Amino acid sequence: MKKNLLTSWTKRKLLFIALLGLPFLSIQAQCPAVPISPQVICDASQLTFNDLDAFVTSGPNAVRWFLNPTGGSAIPQTQLVRQGTYYAGDTTGTCGTRSPLVIDFTVDPSGQSLDAIFCSNEMPTVQSYIDTALAVNIPAGGSVEVYSDFALTMMVSPSSALSGNANYFIVFVDATGCKGQIESGSTAVFPSPNAPTPPLTQEFCSDTNPTVADLNPGTTDNFNWYSDVDIANNPIPPALQLTTPLIDGETYYIQADNFFCESDVVEVMVQIDDPANPGIGDTIEYCVDSLPASDFDLFPLLTGMPDTSGTWSGPTTITNGNQGTTNISTLIAGTYNYVYTVPGPGACPDENTTIVIVINDVLSSGIASAIVPLNFCESQAPTAYDLFLLLDNEDAGGTWTQGSTSASPVINTPFDFTGLMPGTYDFTYSQNLSPNPCPEESTTVQVTVLQDPNAGTAIATEFCENDLVTNSPYDLFSSLDGTQDNNLGTWTDASNSVVTNPIDITGLTVAGSPYNYTYTIDNGSCTDTESIVITILPAPESGNYIGTPFEICEDEVAANSPYDLFNLLDGTQDTNGTWYTGNSSTGTAVTNSIDLTTLGNGTFNFTYNVPAIGTCTDVDVTVTVIINPLPDTGVPTPLSVCINDLAANSP
Template sequence: MRYSFEGRKRTNVRKAALPLINVLLLMILNFQVNGQVIFQETFDEANTATVGSANGVDWSASCPTCLSGDHYEVNNGVLEGKDTNGEAEWVTNSIDVSNCSSVEISFDIQSLGTMEACGTGCTSVDWVRFQYNVDGNGWTNPTNSSFCPGPCADINVIASDDVGSITYSTGCLLINGNNLQLKISVQCWAASEFWLIDNVTVNCNGVNPGTDGTIDLCNSSAPINLFSILGGSPDTGGTWSGPSNLTGGDQGTFDPSTMNFGTYTYTVGTAPCEASATVTVGNGSLGVSVDNDTICLGETGILTAVPTQSGGTFSWSPGGMTTNSISVSPTVSTNYTVTYSLGGCTGTANADVIVNPLPIVNAGNDQTVCAEEQVTLNATGAQSYNWNNNVVNGVPFIPSAGNSTYVVTGTDSNGCSSSDTVIVSILPSPFANGNPSVISGGAPLDLTIDNISTGANNYQWDFGNGDSYNTTTAESVTTTYLAEGSYVVTLVASNGQCQSTWTQLISVYNNNPLVVTVPNVFSPNGDNVNDVYSILVENGESISGVITNRWGNTIVEFNDLGFFWDGKVNGQRATAGTYFVQFEVTGVDGTVQAGHGFFQLVR
């Protein structure tokens, strides 16, 4: 059934609908309160206008299929499409959206009369269609449009049939361009059917989360709303996410005493046009560090606190020191705490001073030894040892004469050291020596030996012929050799701890025996008495030998029975002292007598 409205009735219908449209407009404005309106056409142009301008953007309306009395034009503050008999279009020029990452497009729609739905036929289907065009890339249907099948349709529309009064919105559209065009098309087929369009609005960036912010807090700081740290004018009603669950809803209350520091994100809107900003909450609590120290008992340890920020104050416990570096000498291992304060924030750190005990070093017992006798010092109680006087632990050495104090420093595996001492006393050694009356002769051979030993108080004689004699005096001793042979006389002189040994070979023969006499002293002092040293040979045929000093160095060699030494070496007077002689003598009877001994050169 088709019918038409006459003047007043039609006006009353439109005017009755306007308050509802205004209510819907308030609804959409409330929904977009945070967006920036960059285009809004309320169709306040003069009645019958088919061109207009809003926010500096021109638009035009056309109805190529309208008959006389039909139109798509401004009428009483709305864009009115009446009995268009096909598609009528309202199109804008370009709207600048270069500063918009997203837009939302909305407008009010009211249907008057009896509208037919999609699929009802070519001369009856009534609809409203919306499309947009970005940078001239072609007209695009919004995702919330629906397909309208049938003749005079087969397109996407946003309204069809009787809709009453509604506010249509595209929702958030992501824009990747600079220029936006709008097109609103209507179609109706009877003089009694009207589509009314009003309040065409484009909002730029429909949501505003504010701008990023930062704040540093101490662990002891009071809770704070992170919403207040956002820059700009952020929308309320958003949600927070981050390392901890904030309280206080969209205010995002952060409690530094219980929550984790880090970056928190505030999000407003819904996908795909949600937006976010962040607040980074830094841990302004002061950092301070101090390293442990290890000392040996009696040493001083040094602890140095290193803060992350300078300019604060220090307090140590125990001790109450107030410098960043302290020297301590605990007798037992001790834990120290430093508190660093700056600007109302504090930081603490702990360090241990480990006290290692000193090793108990034992140098050993004091020792008394004879001269030229080796000593071995063995310290215990540590890991390594260092002796004075170039002594090596556990290595034998001959100490110097007299009493000597040796100091050892022992170091354990912790590097701790202590010392101990030992005294080595050197006793003078006796010097065993005898002066035999003869060293060879025919049997029976009487032998007298003068005891010329020094530094002894006990003497043990062994004459090699079965006779022996012990005495405490340095007296001369005698013995008789009854049979031919070689005999060794041994004298051991001692002072109760140290001893010295002297030996002499005695040769006894029959019938003109070879007799060799070896002097044990001479004094080349020019008094013509005992001024030369020579070996006296009776019944000898040849002799060879060598005289050496106490170090084994050759002084003179001889091979003449008439040889004598005048006590000089290379024309220079030899040093007084002990010298050694080795010889071999062949007798006229073919016997050979080899021997050795020592003698004194006395000046």
């Protein structure tokens, strides 16, 4: 705090100094002069620049105040003065460098925002505003004045209620009565959200593991839950997480908010009940011919320590409260449900469990049908045979086993016999198996899988068409691998006609190929067949030598060249073969027709070879060409005789 030092002594001293300076002031063209600076102001409230004129010695012109020693614009005279340095001039603006005046307030300005926001449910008053925004700025031992008008004529009572938006003019006062300059502040009162309307007591069942998320907030959308409140009934942060488990008997607090304001707190009591325990039900089985004749209690059939507050319902009359006394002696075969229901406490639902009473009929496994024992040849064993074809008069719903008792391995029907080796097999159909209380009944039937004979395995058989004569007659067993049981079976052809083995194959042709023959063997119970295939392959043809050489005299060679060697074959040959010199195809290949003029006199052999067709070949054919020399007639000698010697030389 700053005190007012402008005492009477000081004032007299300043007046003396001012009188001494009058000649100097007149020299300054009568501009305003500031005799004393700084000036400490005790009552700064409503202080304007008009009031500062009292601190200068003015000239003939009106005083004006500036923010700068030279230049600038004059400050309005009615403007409130704040602490700082101001410069005195006049309306002419020709005072040169102006005189400064330092203004200091005894009560400094707060320098803080004096605004405050309230919520309607706080019931705020002017005193609330003072406590919230102004109290921290009040000088020690001082006070504050709050006005609703700038002229400070309407001081507001601290008990006045605040509403909506309002502007106030504040003056801080120190302990000596000095006042600061007017400061402005405002208040805003926002509507608080309505308090939530949750059920004040909320019940849950412990088996649902309730959390804060399960609490019912009532009619509000924006809210938070808290576990406690302070002495002013405000919630103590932090807000509870939605995953926080609820605790039985605890109080939880809900508060709505609308960003600016929060509602009044509403407390909710939580009650968590344990669910009812109806116990654990069971299934009890009886045989229809051995039902209990007397009454019995259902409750002892429950396990798991059931509550005793429940009631029974079922298909027969039930008495004796939770004990559930009943009689089932008149029931027929079927399934009957007896339900025990225990009412749930609080929010817990009713719970129930069921005693299931199954009354089994006495079921028959039937008798073996007339086709038992059933025989299958191994090769004819079915992949899906209905075993019920082996029984008569049986009841459905029983169990099939492969073996002679109900304890044998369980199987399904239809049954696949293809995996069984030759032999006799038992199959048992059983009824009333455990836990069925009725006496077990079983029927066993037999199925025999007969050994098949072996007709052997076919071997692929092929003949070249030019080898048929050589291989005929042909033993068909040569086309089996020898694994057949015997050779006493029957052969049939493709038309199923019986054929006699061995067979004549000379009439088989490539065009009629392939030829199928089937071997059938019978062991008295079962048969087996195996089919063979004979394939006739096309063969090459080298033709046949006509048997007569081509013979000419040497003087006829030129006339018969070139000579076509095919003239020496019978015409059945393939023409894609090759001719060779000599008696085999190992000689030198020659081009047909041949030039006889290159041969000379003598006997010449030529061999014809045709290429194989697949694996089939033909023999080479050799032909002969003979070129004879001309006979020698000698040299003629002239004979001269006398005519009279003719007789002597004749003949």
